[in-house]
Amino acid sequence: MTSPDPLAPGLPSPHQEIRDDRFARQGLRLLLKRDDLIHPDLIGNKWRKLVPNIAAARGRALVTFGGAYSNHLRATAAAGRLLGLPTTGVVRGQELADRPLNPSLARCAADGMRLHFVDRSTYRRKTERDILAGILRAAGAEGAYVVPEGGSNAEAVRGCRALGVELRGQADVVAVACGTGGTLAGLAAGLAAGQRALGVPVLRGGFLEADVQDLQKRAFGARSGSWSLDDRFHCGGYARTTPELEAFARDFEQRHGLPVERLYVAKLLYGLRALAEEGAFPRGTTIAAVVTGRPFPDPPTAAQDASRPL
Numbered sequence: 001m002t003s004p005d006p007l008a009p010g011l012p013s014p015h016q017e018i019r020d021d022r023f024a025r026q027g028l029r030l031l032l033k034r035d036d037l038i039h040p041d042l043i044g045n046k047w048r049k050l051v052p053n054i055a056a057a058r059g060r061a062l063v064t065f066g067g068a069y070s071n072h073l074r075a076t077a078a079a080g081r082l083l084g085l086p087t088t089g090v091v092r093g094q095e096l097a098d099r100p101l102n103p104s105l106a107r108c109a110a111d112g113m114r115l116h117f118v119d120r121s122t123y124r125r126k127t128e129r130d131i132l133a134g135i136l137r138a139a140g141a142e143g144a145y146v147v148p149e150g151g152s153n154a155e156a157v158r159g160c161r162a163l164g165v166e167l168r169g170q171a172d173v174v175a176v177a178c179g180t181g182g183t184l185a186g187l188a189a190g191l192a193a194g195q196r197a198l199g200v201p202v203l204r205g206g207f208l209e210a211d212v213q214d215l216q217k218r219a220f221g222a223r224s225g226s227w228s229l230d231d232r233f234h235c236g237g238y239a240r241t242t243p244e245l246e247a248f249a250r251d252f253e254q255r256h257g258l259p260v261e262r263l264y265v266a267k268l269l270y271g272l273r274a275l276a277e278e279g280a281f282p283r284g285t286t287i288a289a290v291v292t293g294r295p296f297p298d299p300p301t302a303a304q305d306a307s308r309p310l
Contacts (some may be wrong), residue, residue: 006082007054007078009038009047014168015288026276027283031171032258033290035163041082044292045176045183046075048163049156054079056155057145061086063136064147065126068096068262069104069239071293072150077113085112088141090126094119095252103297114139124174152182152211157189157219163223163290164190164197173198173281175272177264178229179238181208183292185215188225196226200271202264204237233271239263247272261293 014037018030035044042050054062062085066073073089080087089108097117101109109115116139118126125131127148135143146152164187167174174191178184178199188197199206208229216224235242241262249266253259260266268289281287 007039007042007047007051008077009051011038011162013038015170020255022273023276023287026279026281027285028276028281029286030272031286031288033167033170033174033288036261036291036294041078042075043071043294044266045160045163045290046071046151046299047095048159048186048294049151049182050075050079052155052159053145053147053151053153054083054085057085059085061088061141061144062147063088063090063139063141063144064151065090065092065123065149067092068102071263071296073088073108073113073173074104074111074296076147076151076162077108077111081111086144086162087111088139089113089115090123090139091115091117092120092123093117107296109204116141127300150180150182152180152185152215154215154218156182157186157215160186161190161219163187164195166190167288168195170256171195171286173285174288174290175200175268176290177202177268177292178208178212179203179264181212182215183290184208184227184229185212185219185224187290189220191225196228199227199229200233200268201229201231201237202234202267204231204233204234230271230275233267233274235267235270241266247275259295260293261291264292265289 013035016032016034018032020030038047062076064076077087153191159182165301173196175198176187178201184197184199191197213223222264235245245266248270249260251261252269272289
């Protein structure tokens with residue numbers, strides 16, 4: 001029997017053991033926490049962060065922020081389509097307004113999201129009260145519920161705490177790729193004593209430690225759980241890659257038969273492989289890597305592949 005709730009999740013998400021000799025040689029066990037299987041449209045941490053915000057919105061229209069390839073914008077647009085809620089996406093880069101939409105923004109538009117492009121200097125100041133008010137007026141989104149970039153706020157952090165609770169007793173170290181830090185903030189708070197969370201930032205800048213602490217303070221009143229960041233694996237910044245990262249991701253896919261999302265998950269797994277080879281984890285450690293997304297556009301299913309003309 002199917003649920004009448006279009007956002008009903010498959011929780012807890014499963015964990016999957018990966019037998020990889022690069023970890024096994026170091027005496028390490030690798031698990032994947034398959035949050036990419038929570039929901040077909042709100043994938044991974046996007047479901048965990050958005051659903052508490054949708055509840056807080058109480059039926060109001062949603063407005064949120066992101067770059068041209070934002071997973072968060074796509075998830076918000078999909079939620080709007082599924083729930084019949086109007087959505088507005090404020091997109092970084094006024095220069096994009098006169099260009100054809102890339103596949104990510106085209107998906108947002110197809111799901112009914114109204115796109116409003118702003119110049120980059122204004123976008124950087126979007127959290128300032130007067131600047132935000134001006135953006136909302138220009139976008140025709142006054143009165144809408146504002147979800148921050150990446151969906152990370154106190155509601156989202158409290159929602160992500162359940163991820164840590166689901167992983168209690170499953171691993172010694174739980175690692176997650178970080179954009180705005182909300183998932184790490186909640187995850188760390190939900191883990192049991194003796195477990196620790198490791199964040200792998202996908203952006204340059206070294207700003208996330210302060211951001212994660214601030215998110216935890218707003219959500220829980222103080223820093224919570226054992227967590228740390230290693231910012232060596234961003235590969236140049238958001239949506240940036242390197243030949244080495246691409247080769248690693250293709251190899252991982254071939255070894256394990258799993259598609260690897262490049263913006264977040266590939267950098268996480270690449271970083272864990274490097275840390276394992278550095279001896280960063282004691283032998284006998286079980287590491288859980290949170291799979292927060294899947295490649296976009298979605299890879300074809302086996303049935304779709306079989307139906308394609310040769």
